[in-house]
Amino acid sequence: MSVDQEVNVGAVSKAPEAEKKRIQLSGSWIVFLVLLGAACILPFVTRNFQIFQFTLVIIYAIAIMGLNLLTGFNGQFSLGHSAFFAVGAYTAAILMDQYGVSFFWTLPAAGIVAFVFGFLFGLPALRLENIYLALATFSLAAVTPTMLKLTPFEHWTGGVQGIVLLKPDAPFGLPLNQDQWLYFYSLAVAVLLYFVARNIVKSRTGRAIQAIRDNPIAARAMGVNVAYYKTLIFGVSAFYTGVAGALSAVVVQFVAPDSFTVTLSVALLVGLVIGGVGWLPGAFIGGAFILFLPNIAEEFSKGLSGAVYGVILLLVIYVMPSGAGTLWHRATQYLSLRRK
């Protein structure tokens, strides 16, 4: 209640700027629709393997959005998101492989399992701050591949061998091939989850979450249940990442412990920073970055691809110190100034 009041006060004081804000808002709607239109045409003008790459970009973007909710909006660090990604991927894979569940239903299931996982992990994480939390989540990521290889679980996980899956065909006789169908499916899920995330951030819950990031003590003084929101957002973040994992399992048609190493967690964090911490659309830029940059780096030199990757990363961070988000904000600011 108190949070709402505070924001109301803020809105009143900003009233003269409301006009300008509406112009900006409609501007970003146009950008959104143009991009969505382009994204829908894309699979008809590119090759199948490129569609596959773009699908992966979307999947990474969903995972990065989840990480953004946790790190960008709530200020909790995580190097363990590869674990939630793996939980989602394995849930989907096991459901499809062992129980013949259709791929459509595996997504919510994977998301819910990952949510429970994330929520439970969020409880002990409450006691940890900043780098200590990063370290705890790092250990989660480090232990995941080993856990997946353990013999007691081998019946379900397939051990080191992993699980091979079949790609679903487009339903209702849609004239799409498998790659195109998976692309549109992932795109729809991503757009849906994007708006959910956007609404969470703008809601009362979102304000509480951001208040905790900015000043936990003040948030508590305002009556925000810090422990509840922190664990909740951990769960929601894991949900997003789990859904991404489930999609990746189907798109790649294979899950194995070696797919979900710490490297994946680090990649997601890189994508988050590049896209812009606390800016949701940046997830798509971050997703494209982590998928395509290694390929670009490899073009320069095989042996030094790691080093080239590092140099490009440094340059990008130098040009946009706080990710693509600030670049976007500056551009829109500049445009709205010129319009005056």
Added chain:
Amino acid sequence: MARTRLRYPAFAALALAFAAAPALAQNAPGVTDAEIKIGNTNPYSGPASAYGTIGKTIAAYFNKVNDEGGINGRKINFISYDDGYSPPKTVEQVRKLVESDEVAFLFQTLGTPTNSAIHKYVNVKKVPHLFVATGATKWGQPKKFPWTMGWQPNYQSEGRIYAKYLLDNKPDGKIAVLYQNDDYGKDVLRGVKDGLGDKAESMIVAQASYEVSNPTVDAEVVQLKASGADVFINIATPKFAAQAIRKAGEIGWDALKIVNNVASSVGAVLKPAGLENAKGWYSTGYLKDYTDPAWKDDEGIKHFEAFMKKYYPDGDLNSSFTTYGYSAAQTLVHVLEQCGDDLSRENIMKQAANIKELELELALPGIKINTSEDDFFPIEQMQMMQFNGERWEFFGEVIEGKLG
């Protein structure tokens, strides 16, 4: 004779246009009169990047082939991408190779999890997936996966070779086995058991497994010794194999001791384990070791040395990865030469399954590559060797580890 044909390319083209137009149309994508495109993935970055040496050696070898005129006049265009040993990346890179670069076939894609990720894809697409760089036994299933073939001796064959040696030389032995708890360890163990046949039950008195996450295998070794076994089979990757060799030496376990091929490197395993502890251990090999003085004047080793100096001067002559890559590339060149001018995917696969008595320069004398429609295991022979405190000494005949 291939030369003569080349001298009249216009005539050849004309003749082909008239006589063999349909045959020409059947050639695999990526095959022209001037080149053959071959796709590959290797971990050039990431934790498994040491294996990347294999891909680099193969690329260097194809440069040599191209400098010498190519294969039947066609140059090899070897496209090798980095997958960082990550299965999703392998899928992405392989799809790029097949669908965008349009390679004729895949060759020596490296790693068990990475190849598992593309196994089904390449077989649905009917792209030859030749001589994959992993020892798992599942690459040799011509009925189920007719487009995938392994190369190196598979883990089960190796297990059978140990079993055969033991049946011949220590039929009343009491065997203790240490193995890594994954598909590789279980594959070798299964080979040993299959090879022992009915006697497996009575001869294997103890077995212990370890997880890759274990810090040490000392406790397992002590436990195995306590079983009273007088044969110790050490199925472990380098780090753990070294620990086991050292521990067995320290506790004075007097047994016939065998360490598997993946952990037979003198530099990476036996030296850290202590050469005095490693003395007397047995293992198997199939390629010549550059560091072994026995091969000092060997023709094959000399060729290899000259090749490395000219085409891959940064490469490590002593590494088993370079001899491996060199030999695998030679096997492929043999297959492509055998294909002649019919480079359809069907024929490439058919010729890969039709290698007869091929002796590689760097294979141990007597080891021959044979494949057939039902036999997708190119190398199935190995030779026993014993460590004399300085280097491995080969002895006895080449042993066959055929499956089935």
